[in-house]
Every structure is written in C-alpha cells, then in structure tokens.
Amino acid sequence: MDVRLRMLERLKELGFDFNQFSMDDFVAHVAEQLEREIRLIGWEMPQGMYGAWISIDDVAHEYVFYNTIYSRHQQVNSQLHELCHMICGHPTLKISRTRLGELLDRGDLDTVFEKALLRSPETCQEEVEAETMAILVQESAANCNRLKQLMVPSTNEHSLRYLEKVGFARV
Numbered sequence: 001m002d003v004r005l006r007m008l009e010r011l012k013e014l015g016f017d018f019n020q021f022s023m024d025d026f027v028a029h030v031a032e033q034l035e036r037e038i039r040l041i042g043w044e045m046p047q048g049m050y051g052a053w054i055s056i057d058d059v060a061h062e063y064v065f066y067n068t069i070y071s072r073h074q075q076v077n078s079q080l081h082e083l084c085h086m087i088c089g090h091p092t093l094k095i096s097r098t099r100l101g102e103l104l105d106r107g108d109l110d111t112v113f114e115k116a117l118l119r120s121p122e123t124c125q126e127e128v129e130a131e132t133m134a135i136l137v138q139e140s141a142a143n144c145n146r147l148k149q150l151m152v153p154s155t156n157e158h159s160l161r162y163l164e165k166v167g168f169a170r171v
C-alpha cells in the first residue's frame with residue numbers, strides 16, 4: 001500500500017477531531033492514546049537539527065526536543081515529525097530518567113540527540129513515514145480552518161522546570 005494511504009489510515013485510527021486542532025490538544029490526544037506522558041522541550045540545538053525524540057524506559061515518558069533557532073512554524077513541523085515517529089511506533093533511543101538527568105547535567109545533549117536521530121537500520125523508510133504523516137496532520141488541520149494553530153508550537157513549562165531542577169540551566 002502507498003505510504004500516504006497507510007499513514008492516512010493510521011492517523012484515522014488515532015481518532016483525533018481536527019476541528020478542535022491545536023498543537024497542545026493534538027499532543028494531549030496522542031499521549032492519551034499511547035498511554036505515555038509526552039514532554040515537549042524547546043532547545044537550542046545544532047544547526048541543521050530540527051528535533052529529536054528520546055524515550056524514557058523506567059517511566060512512561062517521552063521527551064521531544066525541538067530546535068528553537070528555527071521559526072515557530074518550523075518548530076511545529078519538527079514537533080509533528082517526532083510525534084508521528086511515535087504514532088508509527090518507530091524505535092528511538094531509550095534511556096533511564098536518571099541517565100537523562102546525568103546527561104543534562106553534563107550538558108552532553110548533542111551526543112544524545114545524534115544517537116536518537118540514528119534510530120535504526122530502517123531510518124530512511126521511517127523518515128518518509130513520519131514526514132508523510134506530519135504533512136497529513138497539517139493538511140487535516142488546514143482543511144478544518146486551523147491554519148493559525150499550526151503556527152503555535154506546544155510546550156511544557158513543567159518539563160523545563162524539571163530540567164532546571166536536575167541542574168541544567170537553559171541557554
């Protein structure tokens with residue numbers, strides 16, 4: 001089956017009402033469906049890196065970092081792209097909450113991002129799937145007159161506080 005059709009079906013299964021689209025609501029819906037807490041964190045990542053998804057293996061938390069050096073619309077794109085990897089059930093880097101804390105403490109995030117982006121040998125196919133689904137989400141939102149909402153990235157302030165608590169100050 002064509003990738004676009006396959007992704008459209010997967011998106012339908014998610015059962016999200018695009019008439020109510022906002023990034024916050026979409027993220028909340030995905031989190032509920034996957035039974036994971038999803039934390040979105042704006043970060044100054046290296047140039048050319050848009051986002052990275054890190055899964056925590058000792059608690060049901062997913063961390064999506066998105067690069068704040070880019071425009072707000074690009075930040076939404078990056079968030080959707082990583083969320084779509086999650087919806088597709090693609091693998092990503094799994095670490096414990098303590099390990100993430102340690103890495104954040106050392107300011108060693110770039111290495112983690114690179115590892116997260118390597119994912120698996122299926123990387124190319126997975127990138128096509130995630131990107132296709134991210135486009136479908138945007139089209140569905142646009143069809144429901146929710147274009148304005150596609151300019152507002154979702155963010156979790158409490159996650160930033162958590163990161164600060166484990167000793168990593170934001171630049």
Ligand SMILES: [Zn+2]
Binds near residue numbers: 081085126130
């Ligand atoms: Zn990707």
